[in-house]
Amino acid sequence: MKPDKKYLRPPFILSKIINPLIIQFNLVPILTVKGRISGNWIKVPVTPLEYENETYLVAPRGETQWARNLRKNSDGKLTIKGNSRNFKAIEISDKLQNEVVAEYQKKVPAVKSQFTELPDPKDHPTFKLQF
């Protein structure tokens, strides 16, 4: 039996229509990760957070596919306005995770509804990026 992962699945229009459009137009930062099952490289729009001179990725929808992929293979690529940088992701927890998640909620108010549904910071996988 699969473990009970807390994950807010994005609606069809967001995952299949809007996200591919904003990736195509390079409108937002894009994370590229290797699929843990397919092995294919997968692109997904993200909102990286700069906090105390480090770059973090927070999964506002919980145990998202990209977070699970990064756990399996920590190598990825972050593309911002056409400039790409390779990184190694390190998952963080405890006090630092709480601080980063709190800062993320402050700086990205658009994710308010996801944090209303999943209020515990532990439910939001958080990664420090080492470039």
Added chain:
Amino acid sequence: MINPDNPNFDRRFDRAMSKINAHDKFIEIASNFREVSYPPGQAGLQLAINDMFAQRNAINIPAIEPYSIYSMVAHRDPLIRNTSVRTISAVSEGDYATAFVGTNRLHLFAKASQKDLLDSGEAFLYALDAQRTVADKTTDYLLATQPHLSEPLHEIKEAITRGPYIYNRDKEYKILRQITHDFAYSGALGSDVRNLFDPFAFQSTQIVTGYE
């Protein structure tokens, strides 16, 4: 072998992945639309292409003979301008189904106009004009009805109105058509409009089929 440390990684990566992703995306689009599963590999891809060609033909009813299209474009038939005016008027009144019938019809004239410059591109400009309004109004409609998607939709609206494509009319037209047909395919504009979606308005499908 793609090496991430190679300075040309991005270019090689995108080239290698675009074809794989385009095949997968095309099969996924056809599968979602038809609500059927396709067998893996080339056989499934071919079945998906056949089904999507059937959809492309279905939205062109009543069919207009290619010769008539060229003749109407060359003679600057007032029907082309009227179709553009009616399409803009329909979408402004929230009648998305009529607007999509209009843009699909105008697309036939636009291709003839662009390809052979029979009318100095006049029909293409009528199609572009209608397509701009339809893209703008459909995005506004989604902004009003899907408030939880307002942030990415605002990004798309910004790209439509001030994007890097606005100085290249051909590219702008393709992008606008892709956006509106993506929205139609999602079902967010209603099932009537979904049935009018053109699978070949998606850019990645052109990589698979070479169509358009």
